[in-house]
Amino acid sequence: MSRPFDLLIRDGLVVDGTARPARPADVASDAGRLTVLPPGSGAAAARVVDAGGLVVAPGFIDAHTHSDGVAILDGGRDRELVRAAVLQGVTTEICGNCGSSLFPALPERLDAMRAEAEISFGGDVGAYPDFAGFAAAHAAVPRINHLVSLVGHGTLRAGVVGPVDRPVSPAELRTMCELLDRSLAQGAAGLSSGLIYAPGTYADTGELVALAAVAARHGKPYVTHLRDEMSRVEEALEEAVEISRRSGAALHVSHHKTAGRHGWGRTARTLPRIAGLRAGGMDVTCDVYPYTAGSTALAAMLPPWANDGGLAALTARLRDPEARDRMRLAIAEGVPGWENTVGNGGWDRISVACAPRHPTAEGRTIAELAAAAAADPLDVAADLLVAERGEVTIISHSMVEEDVRRVLAAPYAMIGSDGVPKPGGRPHPRWAGTFPRVLGRYVRELGLLSLEEAVHKMTRLTAMRFGLAGRGVIRDGAHADLVVFDPAAVADRATFTEPLLPPSGVAAVIVGGVVVVRDGEETGARPGTVLTP
Ligand SMILES: [Zn+2]
Secondary structure (H helix, E strand, O other): OOOOEEEEEEEEEEOOOOOOOOEEEEEEEEOOEEEEEOOOOOOOEEEEEEOOOOEEEEOEEEOOEOOOOHHHHHOOOOOHHHHHHHHOOEEEEEEOOOOOOOOOOOHHHHHHHHHHHHHHHOOOOOOOOOHHHHHHHHHOOOOOOEEEEOEEHHHHHHHHHOOOOOOOOHHHHHHHHHHHHHHHHHOOOOEEEEOOOOOHHHOOHHHHHHHHHHHHHOOOOEEEEOOOOOOOHHHHHHHHHHHHHHHOOOEEEOOOOOOOOOOOOOHHHHHHHHHHHHHOOOOEEEEEOOOOOEEEEHHHHOOHHHHOOOHHHHHHHHOOHHHHHHHHHHHHHOOOOOOOHHHHHOHHHEEEEEOOOOHHHOOOEHHHHHHHHOOOHHHHHHHHHHHOOOOOEEEEOOOOHHHHHHHHHOOOEEEOOOEOOOOOOOOOOHHHHHHHHHHHHHHHHOOOOOHHHHHHHHOHHHHHHOOOOOOOOOOOOOEOOEEEEOOOOOEOOOOOOOOOOOOEOEEEEEEOOEEEEEOOEEOOOOOOOEOOO
């Protein structure tokens, strides 16, 4: 056959995603599909990327993002928030995590959902009745890389019963199951829950079992931000195991961590527990990001009842001095079943990441702000939330390195950034640095993982978990999503003060056979699509 390939990546060292040893090979793409050729093939191609001295790997699949709305907000204008993922080599993002997606909802709830999403995402990103509506909205916006979405349980609950602190009725639960079933049939990749967040936290185990059973019927996983990742992380893991057992759904634990002074070191117990379940035949996996700090909403530092009714109800409550005192007491004494981040760590570990009306607060801890104002930290946090309509992103310095390394090394742990791309502020650097950080720090510098193992955790392992056939692997016929990087130079540069700095050492990124990044710069191509497992 003499017809040239669309693209040839020649003389690279292929790390194919399966964890098999790297080998020299040429990799060609034609109509978006790969052909693996012997090294020095001399094959003809319309475009050639010289990968001498470089690694050629499947494009990274980010197992865990909150990028549900960022491309819609960006509108194809190619700002740095949207670019950050692909400059790392991420060719597929999995959003809809932690119980939060932009669908589904009953028609009569859509306006309220859209208004809440506008506050959380920092702009109008819409709210959609089902996965098809969400996918159509994204299809209308040029994308660099691919997007996959889970169905968020919190969104589903708010979309049927509203953001309220009460059990669901049997009829409401049936409606939730129907909406979930429809979106999964349309192509959503699984069910996610976020059991520290309102309104997901108001669900009992039985509600989650009923919904996870719907995912199980579609052969799709139950993905969960556990009800507690601190002092009661082991009980929270057992709840997730029970949901998986009773529903029949595969279990995926999101951003596994054991945080706060009572949680440090507990991965020495949670990981052997997961390994034991796997040895017993249970399908359970997790994802992890390579940082000792987390990032979430400031409102999640408050007891569940404070968030009952949504953001407007929260801010009304925060204006009431008596309600503030009850929150102060709840943080000091704890509430059964509630992960109390501040009680487990302290306001000195919570720094403001994004507060658009208070840029001078960004980068400072709540404790520092309180000391400067000679005020109580809870009052500082409450005043900030009121002024920001309930939406403030924080960074929580809550973990220890030993736990992060233990989870990274677990063979069933895949890499997920947990990136929260929102305009303004100083977001957690994980959105721009996760994948190069694993390859630079944990593979090259610390030797915690081999290059082949690390790439497997970023590609094939994730594709298998989320049902992405023909992705995350370099072999004949696979989708032509690729990253080419320098194993001696790849490193993250994003920091807590400069959180969107692109990494070094990423030479080329290819999506669907089209070069989207070359020598660290975007080419302007937009071949990305919404994928359905
Ligand atoms: Zn989460």
